[in-house]
Amino acid sequence: MNIDAFSRRSFHSSRVRLAAIMLLTLPWSTSAFCSQIEKAIKKGDVDQVKAMVEADPGLISKKFGLLGDTLLSIAAEDCKIEVVKLLLDEHAEVDSRDHLGLTPLFDAAGSGCADVAQVLLVHGANPNAKNKSGETVMWWANNSKHTNVADVLRLFGGK
DSSP, X not given: OOHHHHHHHHTTSHHHHHHHHHHHHGGGOGGGGOOHHHHHHHXXXXXXXXXXXXXXXXXXXXXXXXXXXOHHHHHHHTTOHHHHHHHXXXXXXXXXXXXXXXXXXXXXXHHTOHHHHHXXXXXXXXXXXXXXXXXBHHHHHHHTTOHHHHHHHHHTTOO
């Protein structure tokens, strides 16, 4: 069977077509798959995040999404400094790692969130952490062209 005949037969099934469409549109529709707490973080709704964490303290260490992001990583990436402070006050692990070995500090560095990076560093984040590929937080900040974050990292011993 040639590839053209295979693709016509394979995509004839409605289930296969639906799966293919979902896989192709997933990167553009991830908000549809976000949990309520992720949505609250992205909105910066500190009160809602606090209420949800108090109702279920296990959320602090839970991993979300395909990469295994923690709530702190999500807040750091979205530059939600007040949510970051709340999560740290609720004992979120400052150097928690996702499946790629990224910490919340990597997320702040990649998004250019110098103020969030500083809060994380004050709370003990490792300024010289490396991901699974061996890249440092400083490399991540510089590669993302976020010199403001690189400057903060240097103040805390980042190399």
